[in-house]
Amino acid sequence: MYKLIIRPLFFCFDPERIHYFTFSAIRFLNKIPGFSGLCKALYDLNDPRLEREVFGIKFKNPVGLAAGFDKDAKLYQELSNFGFGFIEIGTLTPVGQDGNPKKRLFRLKEDNAIINRMGFNNGGVLEAVTRLKKNNGVLIGGNIGKNKVTPNEDAVNDYEICFEALFPFVDYFVVNVSSPNTPNLRELQEKEPLKKLLQTLENNKLQVTNHKPILLKIAPDLTDDQLIDIIEIVNETKIAGVIATNTTISREGLESENKSQMGGLSGRPLAKRATEVIRFLAEKSNNSFSIIGVGGIHSAEDAMEKLNAGASLVQLYTGFIYEGPALVKAINKKILAQS
16 A cells, blocks of 8 residues: 555655655554554564564664654654664754755655755754653664764764763664765764774763663765774774665766755665675674664565675665555565575
């Protein structure tokens, strides 16, 4: 029903507007008695064989929702009813910001892709915290970034503010230095500034007394030499692992009319490169840290490619929009069939 009726209808409207409309609709429907139970019955696959223990956390299944979908932690409880094993919120910044000017979100229908240049639009970390205080059993990742107006030399302070505010309310952290939509942010992926940032968080007083996994989200556009640097940094700083990958600035092979829009590309065109990065990191590091695979997962087979390449968990974003919530269950059924 989703791909035959709901998606064609939604795709008639502006993608950012329909995103917020969908949030309102899901929230409303979940207030109807029995609706959340129906969602769980349709999409949530509970089986002990799906459980995964990764960086010290037990996940009920290895399929999560990537950051960017529920930036402000407004709908994580309802979204979990679609069968996700975990929800990643954010990217959050210390102070709320509007992000980049609209229009900033574009569908590439012919390519099964999306280009966004949102620019870390969010209400600020403290607003999200008020909602996370109401969490009822959803495993949450906290994706953190810096404000647009914060210069890179002061970026560590922004990450630490978000880290400390979220610390009691999330299960793991993701350091986002790889979005292409905040000016100069990707410069923080360079070896020395990145090492300083990660070491600061690992040495935070909260982290020392009650350790929580920290992961680094990286761009798919890094060279092999830069990926080797990432492996060294992860091993030196002792963080838990890597999320591979964020959106790409590449436009290779695209056919849609929106292909020239500025921003980060996600969806099917990213699948091959994201898998290559996962495999490279896993092989060159001798599987010394955990990897969450994300990028171009539009089918159960796509997810299995990521897992077979070395990912311990996977995340959906654009595939969830194009394929609908049935994709979550399809992936988990495929994992069970091959277990």
